[in-house]
Amino acid sequence: MDSIGMSCIKYLLFLFNLLFAISGIVILTVGIMVQNMFSNYSFLMEEKMFSLSLIFIIIGIFIFIVAFFGCCGAIKESNYMLMTFAGLLCLIFVMEAVGGIAGYMKKDDLNQMLEMKMNHSLSLSKTNIYHKKTWNALQFDFSCCGVNSFTDWFKQRNANGSLPPTCCPLLPMGEDCAEGNSRAKVSKRGCLPALASTLEHNVFGIIIFGLLVGFIQFIGVIFACCMSRSIRKYETV
Template sequence: MVDGLGKGVKYAMFAANGVIFIGGLVVFSVGVWTLADRSFMERLLGSNLYVASAALLIAAGVVVAIISFLGSLGAYKEIRCMLLTFFVILFFIFLLMLIGGILGYVFRNQVDERMNREMIATVALYKNDSAVTEAWDSVQKNFKCCGISVNTNKGYEIYQRQNRIHFGGGQGKPKVPESCCSKEKNQNDVNNCMENPKDNTLLYKDDCYEKMKDFVKGHALLVGGIGIGIACLLIIGMVLSMALYLMID
């Protein structure tokens, strides 16, 4: 049994594991929120890092929450092999969270050009590719925007230039998707919005690229910060577990 300083380290480890457990729940929650609420954007990002980072957060959150119990049990029972196992697992999770945090910042800095190219390219696939159609409709409804601006053109004009088969205009033919128009209006207003899109007829006329970019960059910053923050917490857990390991006879 440890005493004196050893007991202080033991109680500090209990407290650290409590904080680590809460951190694991936070990481898990952010990962679930990303997959459940914003995974529809993946097809337009030009990268699968967004959803991959969410899956990584979920897995890491679960493992961190579980492993905190192992560390607490090892400290309570003063079992050296359990403390050593806790240290090793925590070290690998530390590397995983640190890499994940760094990737979040890298992705944040690289998202602009890649996402812009992907969004412009996929406009031509609207109504020809169900995944693209669903992604654009979801983005336009959730972010209250329409299309993507190229040069000085309005964002909603890209449908007429890039996808004339479905949005070439003409009598009774749409120039923008229905998802650019308000669902709160009556059907005549919706049809007029689709056939004659203007700043005063479109409810959703903002540039989707700008709105997505702001959201994705903010989220990547959040993911990167959480990853690096939890990694720092794990260092405390590793130091305390090794200290207690060395103090137990």
């Protein structure tokens, strides 16, 4: 085991596992950030969206544990640990591929799902304080108004021609939104395209990062198999 080539593979595998552990921490962080980012809009989102962020958290923790296992295998030069590590990497890769394909196939349903949930939530915002707070937070954070347009508020039951103050963020305190000259200060952008654009942008970033992690995993499997093969040859000598 004193060959230069074997030592290079050993330290490259160790370096790989360091990068892999960092990627696990990043995935864990992304899951937590998604949970926090959209927690104020929980009434507008399907439970599956929050389940997805929870899956990211679990995968991030799992990747970190697997990376630690790989480091131990490389340091101890254990054939069993290295082959187990390679198998776990392949399992993670398959899980990520299945999740990525499923997410890509469902992406066209995103706008339809959001619009249905947002219209339902908007209809309840007059009588339900939680839905009202959700819409105030959404319209303030994204500088938007209504689902597709501020006119969505006028379609609601008991609409009196006014809009929530968060639809007019530039309006001085005390003035009624959408009355008289204040109509020009109403946010014209609907919250559906604003929220959908943010979600799609995040999904694109996740896909790029997933491809990078997949490439790192592929390299890791190669290193682990090479080192395991060298160990078996040494043990048979």
